[in-house]
Amino acid sequence: MKALVWTPNDKLEYVEVDEPQIRKLNDVKVKIYGTGICGTDLNVLKGKMNATHNMIMGHESVGEVVEIGEDVRDVRVGDRVVIDPTQFCGKCYYCRKGLTCYCESFEDWQLGLGAHGTFADYYVGEDRFMYKIPESMEWERATLIEPLSCVLNVVEKAAIKPDDSVLVLGSGPIGLLVQMMVKKSARLTVATEIGKFRSEAAQHISDYVYHPETLTVEEVERINQGRKFDVIFDAIGNQLDWAYPLIEKGGRLVPMGFDDTYEMKIRPYQLLSNGVTIVGTGEARQIMETALSCAIDLPQLSDLITEKVELENFEQAVQNLMGIDPNSKERKDITAIKTILVSDPKLV
Incomplete structure (x- = not known):
């Protein structure tokens, strides 16, 4: 073959x-x-x-x-x-x-x-x-069950709450799936994307979609009750340095995209003082059955x-x-x- x-x-x-x-x-x-x-x-x-x-x-x-x-x-x-x-x-x-x-x-x-x-x-x-x-599920939707399982694993460990404001960096397939899942739970869902085509896709899901250059701290506070984000997902894999100024005290930074060449400098004092948590999730763990159930609906x-x-x-x-x-x-x-x-x- x-x-x-x-x-x-x-x-x-x-x-x-x-x-x-x-x-x-x-x-x-x-x-x-x-x-x-x-x-x-x-x-x-x-x-x-x-x-x-x-x-x-x-x-x-x-x-x-x-x-x-x-x-x-x-x-x-x-x-x-x-x-x-x-x-x-x-x-x-x-x-x-x-x-x-x-x-x-x-x-x-x-x-x-x-x-x-x-x-x-x-x-x-x-x-x-x-x-x-299921016989009723078309092949195309079924191919997204595995990436959906990865997203469900990460979203679950990020512990999204109803009053959370969430930023998703990147609107590729994983970023868009995160936006879909977060939108069901969070108060505010915001996305970034540099490309026009994927930005338009994100606009059908998230409350706001920005080119990264336009998402300043001032703009975040304007759309988010004067505060920064409670949770930031990096669905690109190399943006946590850029995102750190946008995280609220007590917030969670969630790396997702796999990029073994990326390194982030961390100042432990800032993490301690601001109560910021970096959520490392590991690979999806036996969650395919859950993803399949979600995909049906x-x-x-x-x-x-x-x-x-x-x-x-x-x-x-x-x-x-x-x-x-x-x-x-x-x-x-x-x-x-x-x-x-x-x-x-x-x-x-």
Whole structure:
């Protein structure tokens, strides 16, 4: 079969690989419908995160079960499933405490980074990481269940209260999902975005949307009862330094976007004096069932899917999400939100 592989020359390439086969009694083989391009994938391509060489990338996936091992009981051939890519050994110290997001061999289990992912025709994995999709749910909405699970995990740990004012930095897919979830609980939801296309998408969700250059302390106080923000989510991954002057006393700063090259200088005295908390959440922990339940009542998730592209045409799809002109290297407006790479061209 063909798949997108992270090759030793640090490139994503469309190559021929062996089709995976069932090897364990609890294995499930899935014909992949499609896989969303995640910001994590883009950060690997940008050199901001690492992935194992010769690994099939991709992890936001849905598909149809085509074969099962002898001990599989919860899914059957023909079932439509979403795959949980945040996998774990289940045997180490943290897993045995239920803290599977801190699994001691986590890197070896994470789909698309340390274990073969789903930018391919087929995937084989354990039944414990497969969740059935209702027949009434379209494929497009189902591809957002996994990113929604990441967002629910972070929003839950941020402990949003009804009187909170919240700022979400960035209005890409994750930023928009955070805005959707926060809007249900917080008093005020504000977003930032530099691109026109994604700003317009955010305007359908948040109370206010700003270009970062226009969101001054004075403007924040004007729209927020004379105060700064109670909670700030950094859905970009490298903006907490910029955001710190906008956080209220007793507020929570929540890093989200993965960027291993970013460093933030912290003055502990300020944290102590102002009671500001930095909320580190870890990976999503066994929350896919909750995300699936939420997605059933969120048909608007499908609106975030703005493009479906055949797997072999990945290069242009990826370039469209980079936000950089490949020739001039200048910033350009991203005119997509979430792109699905589809394995079967008939489904595009």
